[in-house]
Amino acid sequence: MRALAVAGSGALVIGGDFASVGGAAHTRLARVLASGAVDASFSPSINGSVRALAVLPDGRILVGGEFTSVNGTARTHLARLNADGSLDTAFNPAPDGAVYALSARVDGSVVVGGAFGTIAGQSHARLALLKSDGSLDSGLTATANAEVYVLAGLLDGRALAGGAFTALGGASDYLLSRVSGTSSGAYSFSVGSGLTSATWTLSGPAADFSAVALSYSTNGNLWTALGNATPSADGKTWSWSGGTTLPANTNFLLRARALSSAAGGGSSGVTEVYWQFYNTTAAGTVTVGTYTGDSGSGTGGTGGNGSSGGSSNTGAGSVTLTGTRYAGSTNASASGYFSDFSSLLRLKGGEVQFVNFVIGGSASRRVFLRAAGPGLARMGVSDFAPKPKLELYTAAGGLWAAASSPVTDAGTLALANSLGALSLVSTEADAALVTTLAPGSYVIAVWDGAGTGGAVMTELFEADGNTPANLVAYSTRASAAANTGTQTVEFTIKGTAAQSVLVRALGPALTAQGLGGTNADPTLQIQNSTGTTLASNDNWETPVTTNGTAGATAAQLTTVAANVAAAALTAGSKDAAVLLSLNPGSYTATVAGVNSAAGVTELEVFEVPSVTGSNSNGTGSNTTTPANSTGSTGGSGGGGGAPSGWAFGLLALALLARRRRG
Structure with missing residues (x-):
């Protein structure tokens, strides 16, 4: 045969x-x-x-x-x-x-x-x-x-x-x-009014498939099978209906896995595609507001619902704002979103790592946190911290929760091992916790309870499972030791569209905040999962062209930093920053001192939500803000972004003293 x-x-x-x-x-x-x-x-x-x-x-x-x-x-x-x-x-x-x-x-x-x-x-x-x-x-x-x-x-x-x-x-x-030929194939999804049926429609010269299976997910991690779809006589429409009801009043992903038969000496192929829905409404482009004004400066909009920003207008005319809608979500950029972060560094015996993260939106989110030490041995890391400890604090400095170590709770073990995190083993002394948090800013403190120090990986996963994650900002602060030392943060973007991201490596900016022992000249590099460098920077005011793509200018970085409520960088400082658009996937941000110089650094990662403006007889601009942020008003309009409260400072000093006391 x-x-x-x-x-x-x-x-x-x-x-x-x-x-x-x-x-x-x-x-x-x-x-x-x-x-x-x-x-x-x-x-x-x-x-x-x-x-x-x-x-x-x-x-x-x-x-x-x-x-x-x-x-x-x-x-x-x-x-x-x-x-x-x-x-x-x-x-x-x-x-x-x-x-x-x-x-x-x-x-x-x-x-x-x-x-x-x-x-x-x-x-x-x-x-x-x-x-x-x-x-x-x-x-x-x-x-x-x-x-x-x-x-x-x-x-x-x-x-x-x-x-x-x-x-x-x-x-x-x-x-x-x-x-390829001169024409292109395309596809679309639709969901029936009762949420018990769905269709996948092909058009143009799309490949012909022999079988299609549909499934759905509310978090992009765990999928529920709906069953096989039935083709129309011409093979262009695949339909499903059954006893399962798709999720109501929440965002979900619909997935089609399509099988193409073997051809010649090849094997059968599988094509996998996704579409986002809120009830029966599919993701797409939607007009989110129109501003019409006379000559002069317009009035800025009020941030807060994630899908309308402020606007400015010069000259008579109107500005129509459009954005990409994540089905029924209020976050206009949620078609690409952060789902998890992890940072790896080597702590000194009495050192504490601080991780700050921000939950945006208006709904509480369940998160999984873990400080991995002994578990790193399974990744080939031998110099791990033997007894990592983890505590979670509110932005105001109140202790929210302390992680268990070792973890023996069956539910926590099962959740950790379903998220794609480093596997959690009950016989190892890694620390972990699961908790539900309201929108706001939080601080994770991690240290080695044995006092000897070593490598620790701190992980943060959105684990709610009902809606796409709304982790809008992340930062980690620790020292980078001479010759060994870098801070590394890995993060994942999920969804079906690119997400704009601001990443910064701070050293001199920390000195300006009164912190001693900082790194005088940090460098920053962003790589994808294959190790390809996508962006790099040494000094934030000097753009670097990487793989033919020019880096962001100082003016662009300043504007975006203001929009996401990041602290402004001082002109002439040697802090590093990049602004780039990233497709769904895994990425690594690395900060190191020039010539492996030591010193405390802070690595920040921000979601940059935005909508685009199209103008008629005038000019305008706008920016969305997450739901828990306060927008600005006035001619520029639409500020906001990640909420303030990067709660290192006095909390960091207090925790350092607490750890050293035992």
């Missing part, structure tokens, strides 16, 4: 060089029912090897290979059969060489790969796009200089091609490439 494709009702169409299946004569092509029985009513005859198969939504079957005849009728290397196995006489592209791979698309077209030089009467070597009638589609111009053995269709209409080629489309491409 050389080829396989999934047909309706779970049946399989198989092809190859065989003469019988299940003891019955079937010449190189057969259909096996879901029960495992061979379909005796399906028995086409093909006189050469079958190398590729694709079942179309209407049940017809594309067959490629090394044959010259199908059911006694001349067909060279490519044919289309009706669902009953009879030859579709209207389809005859007649390639002059073998066909090894097929990738069908929902608009009826098909990408063909093989060893041919001409197809559909035209020269088009080894790779071609055919229309549903078998004629050549000139939208795909790429050809290959050697055989194409494997194709995998993509949701946007492009296709991955693999083979023996070293050039494709006139460019050097060794063995693997991606090709």
